[in-house]
Amino acid sequence: MMAVRREAYDVIIVGAGLAGLYTALQLGPDLRILILSEGDITKTNSYLAQGGIATAIGEADDSEKHFADTMACGHFANDPGAVRVLVDEAVENIRIIEGYGVEFDADERGYKLGLEGAHAVARILRMGDHTGKTVLSKLYERVLERDNIAHYDHAYVYRLISTGECCAGVEALIEDAQRIFMAPSVVLATGGVGQLYSNTTNAIGIEGTGIAMGIEAGVKTAGLTDLQFHPTGLYGNDHYESRHFLISEAVRGEGAVLRDENMNRFMEGVHPMKELAPRDVVSRAIHDVIEHQSLGYVYLDATHLDERFFKERFPTIYDCCRNFGINPAHTMIPVVPCMHYYMGGLKTDLDGKTSLRGLYAVGECSHTGVHGKNRLASNSLLEALVFGRRTARAISGDSLRVDDLKWIALREVPYFNMSFGSLQAWMTRNMGVVKNFDAISDMKERLEAALWEPKGHRLPNWEDLRNFHVIVLMREMLKKMIEERDENEI
DSSP states (O other), rough: OOOOOOOSSSEEOOSHHHHHHHHHHHSSSTSSSSEOSSGGGSSSSSOOOOOOOOOSSTTOOHHHHHHHHHHHTTOOOOOHHHHHHHHHHHHHHHHHHHHHHHHOOOOOTTOBBBBOOOSOOOOOSTTTTTTTHHHHHHHHHHHHHTTTTEEEEEEEEEEEOSSSBEEEEEEEETEEEEEEEEOOOOOOOOOGGGGGGBBBBOOOOOOOOHHHHHHHHHHHHEHHHHHEEEEEETTTTTBTTOOOOOOHHHHHHTTOOOETTTOOOOOGGTOTTTSSOOHHHHHHHHHHHHHHHHSSSSEETTTTTHHHHHHHHHHHHHHHHTTTTTTTTTTEEEEEEEEEEOEEEEOOOOSSSSSBBTTEEOOOGEEOOSTTTSTTTTOOOHHHHHHHHHHHHHHHHHOOOTTTEEEEEOOOOOSSOOOHHHHHHHHHBBBBSSSOOHHHHHHHHHHHHHHHHHHHSSOHHHHHHHHHHHHHHHHHHHHHHHHHHHHHOO
């Protein structure tokens, strides 16, 4: 096979969302850093984040309350140590990004804090309903100012390079050409798995690539069956940038309620917090209502809000709804649960370290245990900040070198008869809010057979690589799902 000379850096970061950019900015200016991403920053989930960043920063709040809400929402399956780090280091990271030019909504009394589901108090730092977009844009400006940070934003990273003892770099496709990048420290910040589903709020390209690469390299994983469905994806906009538009939980925080086809407010009898119950509770309730009514959706009723207030408070949501012929101040919004967030991923310690030396993971592709079985609203951007900074510190203190790897042989990849579209449709039907275990068992066998005996091998192309990653990840997810079911039945 053809050998290609390496291109070397000190740190390679795969992903240009908040976790990736913030980690890069927290690394020292003496390090040569390369950011590789499949698209620009607008193609990340961080950019789409509407709600904000949960932080115990108000007078009526403290880190103990934030800790308690996070644990309860995660069904106490969280790692308490990880949660303690998250809530205790929140404010210092907020101050850092404010130093980068981020300005949260505030008035003469201080921050305008929002309320979201399963939070006991208002603690969401926000910028309208476009917090992720604004924060990420500011951080990207700072990245462009750094002479030591290079960035390819059309790079499909498809394989980790390993010596057997440590990670030494990555293989990537850039403009259909194979490239090899070497570094003693590699950070995966590739996001979750949302685009494995056709009904998702996630950006195009969020297909679990980083997690799949880790699995292929033998990296330990955790929480692979922990999927979070957001209760309120806009119904009927399946082709809106290949995702469902998200109606932020903050709308319910402003008093919006959920109604069935008969206009009954069904959450009143489900949970004491009603519409502001944890996401898994609300999503399951909506699913159950839809199963027993003629409509394939429920209504989110925000018509009690003044139109001017709605437009000023939720400009992104207002504009999107109007584009679909809905005035949310006068007409109820049709909504359905959509795949939104992945609590599973590559298992890391509290400094981003995986089981493969030199390989780090941060953000949604990682599993620190901080979210338990169900993530608390607006803890995701906070996680990217807190653990991104800790990962940068760990890298700065490491002394790995890969100078002995002068040449790497490029390898072919397998290809299959299974299409991405068919796999995506299967996940939507059988791995949703309710799981179909007969179908899961059958598909696991099919995926294992496909991986054991693929159709063939050839030089990498984007479509083959995506299918390969999806099959590797799905096989592992379904395997874990069956194992957990069997353990629970014993």
